[in-house]
Amino acid sequence: MLYLMENEYMTTHKVMAADSSSLDGLNNRSVDLIVTSPPYPMIEMWDEVFSMQDNSIAACMENGRGHEAFAKMHAILDRTWSECDRVLKDSGFICINIGDATRKLNDSFELYPNHSRIIDFFFGLGYSVLPDIHWRKQSNSPNKFMGSGMYPAGAYVTYEHEYILIFRKGGKRTFSGSQKN
Numbered sequence: 001m002l003y004l005m006e007n008e009y010m011t012t013h014k015v016m017a018a019d020s021s022s023l024d025g026l027n028n029r030s031v032d033l034i035v036t037s038p039p040y041p042m043i044e045m046w047d048e049v050f051s052m053q054d055n056s057i058a059a060c061m062e063n064g065r066g067h068e069a070f071a072k073m074h075a076i077l078d079r080t081w082s083e084c085d086r087v088l089k090d091s092g093f094i095c096i097n098i099g100d101a102t103r104k105l106n107d108s109f110e111l112y113p114n115h116s117r118i119i120d121f122f123f124g125l126g127y128s129v130l131p132d133i134h135w136r137k138q139s140n141s142p143n144k145f146m147g148s149g150m151y152p153a154g155a156y157v158t159y160e161h162e163y164i165l166i167f168r169k170g171g172k173r174t175f176s177g178s179q180k181n
């Protein structure tokens, strides 16, 4: 809970209903901290959101071309990450909640590593990748192994975590004078 006790601690909040791939209302290098959770690529509930923005994605999914769909969905998220990079101040932070996706397409089950794809993007922009928060979402299921069970090559462990990735734009902030208190 946040207590606002004195005027000097008051903050103003502006809510903007907008497409995050075009943050026109925000100036370059004007934001200290971004915390976000995008639609997760290759998780079925977000298929439509991605397909609406690139209609070739639906065909990839229907034809079992999962890797291609994964790349196209991340290309859409990259537009938002580029905008985040534009508006974030130097030494600012961006924290991204993301889960990897497990998916069976055309009878082929696999994991789509959303978190490492996003790390690659920010690493490529020169961001400092900081230790992430590993969000455990433990299942109560008694079946810790899924798939074909008794046959080792066909068994896979259940997936019970998400990530909160933390990136810093460049070096540490430096504080001076009264900012230190």
Ligand SMILES: C[S@@+](CC[C@H](N)C(=O)[O-])C[C@H]1O[C@@H](n2cnc3c(N)ncnc32)[C@H](O)[C@@H]1O
Residues within 6 Å of the ligand: 018, 019, 020, 021, 037, 038, 039, 040, 049
């Ligand atoms: C994984 S959910 C996160 C929900 C959020 N944590 C909350 O509690 O409302 C992803 C959210 O991103 C929104 N979204 C999808 N595309 C967007 C875009 N281009 N710009 C802004 N928001 C978008 C979806 O509508 C959805 O609410």
